[in-house]
Amino acid sequence: MAYREKIGWLSLFAMALTFGPYFVLVAMHVYPDAALPDVRQLILFGVTAVAQAFIIGAGHLYFRRSSPDEARMPPDERDRAIMQRSISSAYYVLIAGMIMVGVMMPFNSGGWKIVNAALFMIVTAEVVHHGVAVASYRRQAS
Amino acid sequence: MTGSVSNRIRVLRFLNGEMSQVELGQRIGVTRQTIAAIESGKYSPTLEAAFRIADVFKVPLQEVFTWDANGAAGQGA
Numbered sequence: 322m323a324y325r326e327k328i329g330w331l332s333l334f335a336m337a338l339t340f341g342p343y344f345v346l347v348a349m350h351v352y353p354d355a356a357l358p359d360v361r362q363l364i365l366f367g368v369t370a371v372a373q374a375f376i377i378g379a380g381h382l383y384f385r386r387s388s389p390d391e392a393r394m395p396p397d398e399r400d401r402a403i404m405q406r407s408i409s410s411a412y413y414v415l416i417a418g419m420i421m422v423g424v425m426m427p428f429n430s431g432g433w434k435i436v437n438a439a440l441f442m443i444v445t446a447e448v449v450h451h452g453v454a455v456a457s458y459r460r461q462a463s
Numbered sequence: 464m465t466g467s468v469s470n471r472i473r474v475l476r477f478l479n480g481e482m483s484q485v486e487l488g489q490r491i492g493v494t495r496q497t498i499a500a501i502e503s504g505k506y507s508p509t510l511e512a513a514f515r516i517a518d519v520f521k522v523p524l525q526e527v528f529t530w531d532a533n534g535a536a537g538q539g540a
Contacts, residue, residue, distance in 0.1 A: 323496040397493035398509050399500060461500040 324384065324391035325400050326458035331380040332451045339373040340444045347437050362433050366440075403457040411450035418442025466532045472502045475520045475527065491515040 343365065385392040396404065422439045430438070476482040484498040491512055500506035501516075508516070517524045 323494060326496075391494065394494060397497050398512055399493065399497040399506055458496075461505040462496070 322462075323400075323458055324388060324394070325396065325403075326455060327384050328381070329451045329455040329458065331377060331384070333448065333455065335373050335376040335380070336444060336448060336451075338376060339369045340440075343369040344437075344441060344444075347433075359433055362436075399461070403454050406457060407450050407453035410453045411446040414449045415442060415446035418445065466530065467504065468507050468528055469504060469531055470501065470528050472498070472516065472527060475522065479520060487516070487519060490519050 346365065419439070419442060422435060422442055426435050426438055472487075476484070476487060484495045484502070488495045488498045492515070493508075493512065497506065497508075501508050501512075513524060513528055517527045520527065
């Protein structure tokens with residue numbers, strides 16, 4: 322498996338493990354849609370972000386140690402082509418999400434609802450980014 | 464639009480002392496996985512990489528890559 326594919330899987334895994342439960346809790350209204358700032362929401366978000374950073378950091382460290390040569394190698398032309406495709410796919414998701422959150426939601430929502438909707442669109446764009454990359458690597462694997 | 468690029472990289476590697484995919488990749492500046500993807504026809508290299516591969520084997524480009532106008536369309540990047 323290519324080094325950058327491993328990183329793609331790691332990112333997807335980290336997001337599923339951290340922001341998956343975060344959005345489930347938010348959707349279940351465990352943390353009410355209170356006005357900003359809401360300390361409980363802030364703590365939940367802080368814990369989620371730190372957990373994601375920790376998983377990604379630990380994963381990078383593990384992959385760097387297990388295949389140092391591949392980790393040192395700069396992205397080649399196929400990596401760059403896959404990166405370009407995955408980023409442009411994610412860009413459209415992010416733009417659509419930001420239009421919805423930034424232009425439409427202020428008319429009927431506020432506070433953490435907007436914050437969480439923006440976070441959801443960012444995470445969705447990241448999932449598309451890494452998902453397209455992983456799918457491209459899988460499709461071209463022997 | 465139909466057409467596909469086929470290649471003889473596997474044969475040329477064999478004829479060059481069973482050169483490994485890793486070594487070929489290092490000589491043209493791509494990963495082993497990219498060489499594997501090119502070899503199996505799942506990725507079409509850039510013109511520059513194609514020339515570099517031909518240069519490693521000291522053969523003209525058309526001895527490495529051939530275009531089949533009736534073949535299935537390549538997958539590209």
